[in-house]
Amino acid sequence: MTAPGALNVGFVGLGTMGSHMAANLVHAGFSVAVHNRTRDKEARHAALGARRAASPAEAADGADVIVTMVSDTPDVEGVLFGSRGVCEHAAEGSVVVDMSTISPAAARDFATRLGATGVQFADAPVSGGSEGAEQAALTVMVGAAPETFDVIRPVLQAMGSKITHLGPVGSGQLAKAVNQVIVGGFYLAVAEGIALAAASGLDTDLLLEAIGAGACRSWVLEHRAQNMINGSFPLGFRLALHLKDERIALETAQGLDLDLPLSALVASIEERLTQEGFGDEDVSALARFASRRSGA
Numbered sequence: 001m002t003a004p005g006a007l008n009v010g011f012v013g014l015g016t017m018g019s020h021m022a023a024n025l026v027h028a029g030f031s032v033a034v035h036n037r038t039r040d041k042e043a044r045h046a047a048l049g050a051r052r053a054a055s056p057a058e059a060a061d062g063a064d065v066i067v068t069m070v071s072d073t074p075d076v077e078g079v080l081f082g083s084r085g086v087c088e089h090a091a092e093g094s095v096v097v098d099m100s101t102i103s104p105a106a107a108r109d110f111a112t113r114l115g116a117t118g119v120q121f122a123d124a125p126v127s128g129g130s131e132g133a134e135q136a137a138l139t140v141m142v143g144a145a146p147e148t149f150d151v152i153r154p155v156l157q158a159m160g161s162k163i164t165h166l167g168p169v170g171s172g173q174l175a176k177a178v179n180q181v182i183v184g185g186f187y188l189a190v191a192e193g194i195a196l197a198a199a200s201g202l203d204t205d206l207l208l209e210a211i212g213a214g215a216c217r218s219w220v221l222e223h224r225a226q227n228m229i230n231g232s233f234p235l236g237f238r239l240a241l242h243l244k245d246e247r248i249a250l251e252t253a254q255g256l257d258l259d260l261p262l263s264a265l266v267a268s269i270e271e272r273l274t275q276e277g278f279g280d281e282d283v284s285a286l287a288r289f290a291s292r293r294s295g296a
C-alpha cells in the first residue's frame with residue numbers, strides 16, 4: 001500500500017464535512033493542498049500544515065489525488081470544469097475523487113469528460129454525518145475502475161472506517177441514493193413516533209430507553225430523537241441537502257420506471273419546510289411537520 005507521505009492530495013470544499021475530512025488527511029500524513037470558495041475557512045488547515053491553494057486549479061497542481069466535497073451537481077461541475085477549475089491543472093494519470101452527493105448520471109458524465117484529458121475519476125459519496133467526518137469514521141461508497149480504487153483506497157481510509165468498492169463509476173452515487181431513501185424514511189418515521197408520544201403524554205425519556213432496545217433501534221432514533229423532542233434541530237445534515245438527495249433518488253428511480261412513494265412523501269414535506277424557511281435546519285426538522293395537529 002502507498003504510504004501517505006508519498007501522495008499529494010488536493011482538497012476542494014471545506015464545508016461541514018470537507019473541513020473535518022481534509023483535517024484528517026493532514027493528520028494521517030498526506031501532503032495536502034486545500035481550497036475553499038470562502039477562503040478564510042482554509043486557515044484552520046494551514047495551521048495544521050496544509051498548503052493553501054487560491055483556486056481548484058491550484059489545488060490540483062502537482063496532486064496525485066484531488067478530492068472534491070461541495071454541495072450539488074452544478075457545484076461539482078463548476079469546480080472541475082469552470083474557470084480556474086481542477087481540469088486546468090490536473091495531471092494526466094491523476095485521480096479526481098468526488099465525495100459530494102450528486103446524480104449518478106452526472107458522475108458518469110464527469111468521468112468521461114475527465115477521461116478525455118487522461119484524468120481518472122471515482123465517485124465516493126459518504127454517510128455518517130458530521131460526527132463521522134470528524135472521527136474519520138465515514139462509510140464511503142465507491143464507484144471506480146479497480147485500478148483507480150487501488151490508488152485512492154489509502155486516501156479514503158484516512159477519512160472513513162468502512163470503504164466499499166461497489167462497482168464502476170456511478171455505483172457509489174447509486175448506493176448513496178439508496179442510503180438516502182432509507183434514511184429519509186427513518187427520519188419521518190421517528191418524527192411521527194415522537195409526535196404521537198408527545199401528544200399522548202408519555203414520558204419520552206422512558207420511551208426512548210424502552211424502544212431504543214427493541215426492533216426500531218436505529219441511528220436516527222439514537223442520535224436525533226432527543227432533538228426532535230426538544231424541538232431544536234442543530235446540524236447535522238441540512239434538510240435542503242437531504243431534499244436534493246431525495247430528488248436524485250426519485251429522478252434515478254423514474255429513469256428505471258420505478259415508483260418510490262415514501263421518498264416522494266418525504267421530498268414533498270421537505271419542499272414545504274424549505275419554502276417555510278427551515279431548509280438550513282437539520283433533517284430532523286421533519287418533526288416540525290409531524291407534530292402539527294391535523295388541519296394545521
Ligand code: NAP
Pocket residue numbers: 013014015016017018036037038041069070071072074075076078079099100101102126127128129130236237238241
Ligand atoms: P456545506 O457545509 O453546505 O458545505 C458546502 C461546501 O461546498 C462549502 O465548502 C462551499 O463553499 C462549497 N461550495 C458549494 N457550492 C460551491 C461552488 N459552486 N463552488 C465552489 N465551492 C462550492 O455542505 P456539507 O454538509 O459539507 O456537504 C457536502 C456534500 O456532502 C454534499 O453533497 C452533501 O449532500 C454531502 N453529505 C453531507 C453530509 C452531512 O451530514 N453534512 C453527510 C453525507 C454527505 P463556501 O464555504 O464558500 O460556501
